Amino acid sequence: MQGTARQRLDARIGHGNSWTALRLDGVIDEHNGLDALTGALGPARAVLLIDLIGVRRINSVGVRDWVVWLRGLRQIYPTIVLFDCPPAIMNEVNLVRNFAEGAVITTFRAPYYCDRCGQESVQTLDALEMLASGIRKAPAFPCDKPACANALDDAEETYFAFFDDLGEVPRPADLGALVAAARTALDAATTHAAAPIPAAASALNLKGAEARLAKAGLPAGAPVSPVARAEGRQDVVFVAILVVMLGILGTLVYLITTLE
Ligand SMILES: [Zn+2]
Secondary structure (H helix, E strand, O other): OOOOOOOOOOEEEEEEOOOOEEEEEEEEEEOOOHHHHHOOOOOOOOEEEEEEEEEEOOOOHHHHHHHHHHHHHOOOEEEEEEEOOHHHHHHHHOOOOOOOOOEEEEEEEEEEEEOOOOOOEEEEEEEEHHHHOOOOOOOOEEOOOOOOOEEEOOOOHHOOOHHHHOOOOOOOOOOHHHHHHHHOOOOOOOOEEEOOOOOOHHHHHHHHHHHHHOOOOOOOOOOOOOOHHHHHHHHHHHHHHHHHHHHHHHHHHHHHHHOO
């Protein structure tokens, strides 16, 4: 089932005896439909595993909705596991204190960069392994070219800041096997689009939502909303047209005066 045109977040759901798995793909913004997903997850089980690898972007409204949604899920699922978290998610985990509150983060993705040849890549790291080793250092990855090496393209103390909270969260002993089973089930599952979106959020609604977010004390560090960006583009086009028209007017005045 495909989502509506506005729906930009798709979901897949899988089940085991003691767990439910959910994979989110797309953009978490004002059209996220997360609320409607809770019911689609089926009867509550001991563990909810959420695969976030497909999340490309999350904006400030998305962050607010996510925090509220996760808080609700914690009332239903004793253990919540987030895995394969992409940089867009990790930036929020490290910025917004309660973004992953009470959840176990296992694998996460980190941006890498090679100083020598400029190659950019994204590597998967295991938070629990790194936490157990006690070393908060990004491992080096080989580059495509010989004698090159990729290094973390972010400050280690910032990108791994979430380790502090992660150490306090209880986790199931068989976590590795659970994540592996969830991956298999999700790969086999069909895409299940979240519920249809209510009336389109107008620019006014969006601004109101962001104002409420600011009032709630949540950072608005997420990317500029598409609406705000479109408004900015309209301003640029307007100025460009004005400049061109003034140029034509100036040329006409010049021609008229020189012809006489
Ligand atoms: Zn290189």
